[in-house]
Amino acid sequence: MSQSGTSAGIGFLRERIAALEGRGAATSRATRPRVSFGEGSSLDRLLGGGLARGALHEIVPGRPGDAVAASGFAAALSARFALEHFPANRASVRVAKMRQNKEVELLSDSPGSDSAPKAAPIVWILEDGVRREWGTPYGPGLRLHGLDPARLVLVHARDVRESLWCLEEAVKCRAPAAVVAELWTLEKAYDLGASRRLVLAARESGTPALLVASRLARGADRLSSAATTRFEILSAAGSRLAPAGRGPPLPGLASWSVRIVKARTGPGGCGLDREKDLAVTWDHEKACFRDALPLALPALPRDRPDRPAKARRGLARIA
C-alpha cells in the first residue's frame, strides 16, 4: 500500500473515531470556540487556540507546596472562562441574533441583560481536607485576582466521592461559567470511568470542569483519566520589582511554570512538548495570561560592540 493510501485510511479512521466520540470536526471547532488564555499566549498556540469549553481539565501541583499555586491557576482559568461565557443553548443564540436585528428591542427585559452573561456563576467545590490544609478562597483576594467573588458559589464537600458527585451535578448544569473542584485525595474514587462521566457531562452541557488534585504532587504523569487536558503547575518566582530604597526586591505578579502533561487537542496544537516548562504570569487587571518573558532581554545587535567581549578584554590588555 502506498504512503498516501495509509495516511488517508488513518485519516478516515480518525474521523470515524471523532464522530463516535461526538467531537467531529464540525461540532468541536466550529460551534464550540475555545477560550483563549490571553492574546498572544504561547499556551494558546500549544493547545490549538485555547482551552475547550465543554471538557475536563486537570490541574496537578508539581510539588506538595504548590497546591495553592494550582488552585490559583484554576481560579485564573475560571476567570478566563467567565470572561467569555455566553449562554450556550440554541435559544439564547436565537435571541441574540434577533437582538442584533433589532427586532426585539422592546422585548428585551432590561438594559442590564447584556451584562447578564458576565454574572455567570463559578461553582467552586472544596473538599474539607483541602480547606483544613490550605484555607478557603478569600473573597477580597479573588477580586484583586480578577475573579468576581460575588459570582462564586462555594460548595464544601466532605470527601472525594461527594466532591465528584457535586462536580458532575454542577457540570451537567448550563448556568456556571466554570466548575472548579479541589480534591484532597483521588484514591479509588477518581479513575477512568469517573473522569469519562465528567467528560461526557461537560460535553453535553458545554460547561468546563476544572479538577485540582491537591495532593497529587509529582503524580501528574501517573494519573490515568479521560481528561482532555492536564497541567502540572509549579509556582515560579515572578518578575520581582525593584524596591524604592535599599532592601530586598518586591514580589511581582502571580506566575506559574506550567507543564502540559496531556492534551487531547488533535492536530490543532503544535509544538507540544511534554517535558517543557512554560513560564506564564497572570495579569489580574486584564484577567489574561501572559508569557513570562525574562526581564534581562539581550540588547539589540546594533547596540552591541562589534567584537565579542573576550576579544574586547584582549584588546584592553594590549592597550
Added chain:
Amino acid sequence: MRLADARAMHPSLACVASDPQAEAETLGAIADWCRSFTPLVALDPPDGLVLDVTGAAHLFGGEAKLLALIEARLEARGFSARAAIGSTPEAAWASARFGELRILEPDLDEKELARRLGPLPLAALRLDRAVLAGLARAGLRRISDIVLRPRAPIVARFGPALHDRLDGLLGRAATPISPRFEAPLYLAERRFADFILRREAIEATILSLARDLCTMLARHGEGARRLEASLFRVDGLVRRLEVGTSRPLRDPGLVARLLCERIDAAGTDGEALDPGYGFDVIRLAALAVERKDAEQTSAIEPVDEAADLADLVDRLGARLGMRRVTRLAFDARHVPEFAVAAVPAAASRPAAVARKRPARKDRARASAVEPRDTEKPSLAALPSRPIRLLHHPEPIETIASVPDGPPVRFRWRKVLHEVAAIEGPERIAPEWWRAERAATRDYFRAEDTEGHRFWLFREGLYGRETACPRWFMHGLFA
C-alpha cells in the same frame, strides 16, 4: 420501700434501671408517630403527650373511635396508654390520669365540667407536692373542695398556680400547648392499607404527593421554600427528611427530585432510609412558603440560567446540607478574617441583588474593604490580598535582621523558607471600638526562593504593644 424489701416480698420482681434519656427519646418517637393523627403534637414530659385533635377527629370516625385507635395501636406496640379527650389540655390531662370519663364533650359549660371533674383528687391539677400536702393538711382533697371556695385566701396561702390550673381545667383561661413541630402550611399525605417497601414505590408516592402539594400551592399563588417528607414506618418509627430551596418552588418534578436526593444523602450519611416492614403513611408538607407568581412560559426554549443555578444549589444543598453550599458576603470590616463571610447560597441571592442595586452603593461597601477597587487601577498595583486565607493564623518562627523589620527566613509547618522578595508592612489596626483586646498587625507579602507567595503578619507593635512580637502565617497567594 427499698429494692431489697420489694425483692423479699416478690422474688420474681423484674428490675430495670431507670434511663431518663432513653425514656425521653422514646416519648419523642411516640410523639412523631402520633403526628399521623394530627400535626399538632406536644410533649408532656416525662410520660405524656398532648395532641390537638381539633378538626381531625372526624377523619378517624369520631372522638371515641380516635381514642380507641390510639390506645389500641399503642398497645399493639407494647405500651400501656390511657387517653382522654377534653376541651382544654388540663381537662384532658386530669381525666386521662385520674378520671373515669374518657371523653368530655366539647359543649360542656363550666358548671357541668366542675360537676364532672369535681370528684377527682387535687393531684389532677398537677400541683407541687408541697402544695398538695398543704392542701391535704387543710382538709382539701378533691377539686370540688376548692371550686366554690373564695379565691383570695387560697392564693394567699398556696400561691397563684393552683387557681391558674383550675381556670385552665374549667375552660376559664386558655392555655397554649407548644407543639413539637410547627403545623405545616400545606400538607398532602397518602395512607396505605398495605404498606410499601420498595424505593420505586416510595419515589412514585413522593412524586404524586408533590403533584397534590403543588396544585395546592398554585391555587394560593405560593411556592415552597422549605419542604418536609415524613415517612411513618409500620413499627412506629418516623423518618423526617427536610429540604430547603433557594427560591419558591412549585414544580412537582423538582420537588420530588430534591426529596429523592435527600433520601440518597441519608443513605450516605450512614442512617439510610430503612423501610423495615414498610411504610404505611407518607406525608409531604410545605413548612415555609413564599409568594410565587405564575411564570410566563416562552414559546422558544426557556433560557433561565438563574433558575438552572438555583436548582443546582438546591440539589447540592439537599445532598450536602444547606450550610455547605455558600456564597461570599462582604462585610464592611477591615480585619481580614472578618471582611468576608460565607452565607448559605440558598438564603442569599447576591447575583440578583447586585444586578438590581445601583452600583454606587455596592462600590461604597467594597471600598471599605478595598479602596483601590474604585480608582482606576495603576499598573503597579499588585494584589494586596491573598487568594487563600487560612482558617486560623498559624504561628511561624522567623529570623529578622532587626526586631521590627521584615523576616529574612521563616519556618512554617516545619519547612524553612528563604525570603527572596518581600513587601510591607501594611498596618492593620485592631477594631478598638469593639470590646476585645487585640494587637496591631503588620502584614507582609513575602515570596520565597521557590516562588511561593505568602501573607505574613507580625502581631503587636515592637516596643509599644509587646516586647517580642509574634509572627503568623495568614494566607497564601497564587
